[in-house]
Amino acid sequence: QLQASGGGLVQAGGSLRLSCAASGRTFSMYAMGWFRQAPGKERELVAAITSGNSTNYADSVKGRFTISRDNAKNTVYLQMYSLKPEDTAVYYCAMHRTPYGGIWPLRSSDFDSRGQGTQVTVSS
Numbered sequence: 001q002l003q004a005s006g007g008g009l010v011q012a013g014g015s016l017r018l019s020c021a022a023s024g025r026t027f028s029m030y031a032m033g034w035f036r037q038a039p040g041k042e043r044e045l046v047a048a049i050t051s052g053n054s055t056n057y058a059d060s061v062k063g064r065f066t067i068s069r070d071n072a073k074n075t076v077y078l079q080m081y082s083l084k085p086e087d088t089a090v091y092y093c094a095m096h097r098t099p100y101g102g103i104w105p106l107r108s109s110d111f112d113s114r115g116q117g118t119q120v121t122v123s124s
Contacts, residue, residue: 002115004092009121010083018078018118020093025113028071031096031103033111034078036089036120044089045111047078048096048103056103061087083122092117 006018018034033048046058047067055067066079076093094111096103101110 002093002095002113004115004118007091007118007120009123012084012122012124014083014122016080016083016120018080018091018120020076020078020115022074022076022093022095022115025095026099027074029099031101031110032067032069032076033094033096033103033106034065034067034076034091035094035108035111035114036087036091037117038089041089043108045106045108048106048111049076050103051100054103056106058106080120083120085122085124087120088122089120090117091120 001023004020031050035045037043046061049055049067064082069076095113097112
């Protein structure tokens, strides 16, 4: 199970830190990803981190978002800076389908076990 938290309302240019607590599988063995979905838009994989802490980002968030993980807490984080109105979406995390799976290229179909999301709203 995956449970995201930390969303909220923030002004453009602001920051938020999302967290996602995982249970069930052996967390440390799996790459994790952060997705977002805005109303009327397709789901987008914005960031991913491997079991070895390598990271990859979608162009839309590169340089503004940072993904990290704490295996002792079974938690993955998404630190978001310089937020824009177009970042408004429901954000949720997901676990890679296979142990020690890769994240190059970023591919939504590599992830399953999508958890409950958290709403991020960026006002202009």
